Amino acid sequence: MAYLRNIAAPFRSLSARLLVLTLVFVMLAEVLIFVPSIAFFRLNYLANKVELAHLATLSLLASPDNMVSEELREELLFRVGARSVVLHGANSRLLILSENMPPAIDAEFYLANQSPLPLIEHAFMSLVVGPGRIIRIISPLENEPNSSLEVVIDEAPLIEAMYDYAWNIFWLSLIISTLTAILVYLSLHWLMVRPMRRLSESMIAFRRAPENVSTALIPSKRRDEIGVAERELEIMQTRLRSALKQKQHLVALGTAVTKISHDLRNILSTSQIVSDSLSEVKDPKVQKVVPRLMTSIDRAIDLCTQTLKYGRADEQVPRKERFLLEPLVNEVKTSVGLRENNGITWRNKIPSGLMLNADRDQFYRILLNLCRNAVQAMEGEGTVDIQALRAGSRILIRVGDTGPGLPAKAKQHLFEPFSGSARAGGTGLGLSIARELVVAHGGEITLERTGSSGTIFCIEIPD
Known part of the structure; x- marks a missing residue:
């Protein structure tokens, strides 16, 4: 488990995750591009075979009595890469080229009016089944609406060509996705990761030593969301630092006020005892002043008591x-x-x-x-x-x-x-x-x- 954690450690950073995600998404996009491209590669391959067979057909039709030697027939079949070629007319069927022993047909495909989904299905079916099949291709001839050409070929060369094409697409996609990922990574690292790292480092430094002004964040001049976050963080840190400083002053002041209130309450208690004795004096002027004096002393003692209780903050x-x-x-x-x-x-x-x-x-x-x-x-x-x-x-x-x-x-x-x-x-x-x-x-x-x-x-x- 420790070994796996050490391997996964570099991928915990935001930069590494962005790099991996960009690489994955670009490769996914390349896969989505590859699926139709391999299908159309197969279609173009088969169309090319039909075109070569058509040229061979025209050559044979131009010869005297449509007769060719055995060597020329084999040469034409080899060049076309076909087992047989048949020309279909409106009411006729003409065997142009053929081997001595025509093979059994495993599958038949029509190249006319093919939609993308069947083409994709046929392409992946060829890759799944593998080489060994003999397939028949039927395609209409250009400028001859009532004619079509039938070509029988081995599927093995087609599958080999499709694999070569797939590997070329894979390596090209890998190179493109890697370059794209690196460029996106560098852009995001410069535009987002570095500023976010500055923000997080500033927060950590402020948490450790909020009174240290040297660790304060200096906001950039960016006008986007990160610039706003930098400026707001700088304002918040300044206000919190000021509030903490004010709290420290209040704590010191509260300690001093508590000590003063404690001594003042003792002095006022003595004054209260003296005032109580004054209430027994029969002098009318004293009797007139004593209630107000007693009230003022009581209020002062009450104020000192409340201040002491609040300053201690030790409510049970x-x-x-x-x-x-x-x-x-x-x-x-x-x-x-x-x-x-x-x-x-x-x-x-x-x-x-x-x-x-x-x-x-x-x-x-x-x-x-x-x-x-x-x-x-x-x-x-x-x-x-x-x-x-x-x-x-x-x-x-x-x-x-x-x-x-x-x-x-x-x-x-x-x-x-x-x-x-x-x-x-x-x-x-x-x-x-x-x-x-x-x-x-x-x-x-x-x-x-x-x-x-x-x-x-x-x-x-x-x-």
């Missing part, structure tokens, strides 16, 4: 369990921090018995991010509406608000961190984290509707 695999969805939504309401008199209405429309198969803690974070965004979008007045229903083997959960809707810029980068925020000063981490957790559950989160009447996000989770 969901540990799914079945739980009631309605109580979880009520917990989210408490965590969002809605008060009874703040102007925002909370509508929990989850069916009381609806069970969800998911990680309860992670799904709590999903709903918390969406609901917090909804509350912040309405700026103190509006309605948060949460609905759920079962659709076959999946559960659809909709979180809606009556806010002003998302701006166009936010919709373009909706689930991208640090890009998809709909409010000034936002990070967009909430939606990004929510989408990451939903995808981890095998689900999908989409923006179903947004506009002046509000925004609705739809979560689709397999049950």
Whole structure:
């Protein structure tokens, strides 16, 4: 097997395959040409025999009393290559030349009005049967519509001539096909194989070291499909190289931000403890400032926590369990921090018995991010509406608000961190984290509707 693989190895390249295929197709074309040509070669051979017999017939008819010597008769038969020659008239049959003992006839052929298919059939039948047959040829005479000539010949010289012709055609076809294959191979190698090899080598080099600019493909000035492929590959490599470089910068920046967020969260935690003690001070001015201070510190701590979680990218695999969805939504309401008199209405429309198969803690974070965004979008007045229903083997959960809707810029980068925020000063981490957790559950989160009447996000989770 190893020996066979070594033999087949050179033919695995595109160049070798093109060479072999071109050689095969040209030879196939030559075979298709050979089939009718051998048939017409046989027809011309037999017609030539009839022509020689006709000349011999005219010579004999011109002699006195149509009498010839035995030596002349044998000489004429030898020159014609025939066993006998018979001239047929309208109502007569004249034996012109004949051997002393006429042979038995094995086959008879008419040369008048022959179509290609019978000619091909007769030619291949001669080659298959082989020499040894005695055949009779009957052909009409030119300019003598009522006369025909009958010639009896050995088929062996005909078959030998056909084999000689076939070998000549074979060697000529082999030479032509080889030259054609080489020319086609060189043309295709120059026009296609070399450029494709450059493309593949560039792809391999880019895969091994995408940051190495020296391996970048320099596109040619060709205007065909290969030229387009070269230019598009060069553009793609440039953009990917730029994106990889930007990712590396973001990784370094993310590491730095994570460290800063960690230290800042510790500092803010201390500030939160101090702020809690300030709430006990009876000074009216302090009591007026403390709630806003507490809210700002809570938001800052929450931002640091989300940044740390996103930067670590170490979300655990969901540990799914079945739980009631309605109580979880009520917990989210408490965590969002809605008060009874703040102007925002909370509508929990989850069916009381609806069970969800998911990680309860992670799904709590999903709903918390969406609901917090909804509350912040309405700026103190509006309605948060949460609905759920079962659709076959999946559960659809909709979180809606009556806010002003998302701006166009936010919709373009909706689930991208640090890009998809709909409010000034936002990070967009909430939606990004929510989408990451939903995808981890095998689900999908989409923006179903947004506009002046509000925004609705739809979560689709397999049950």
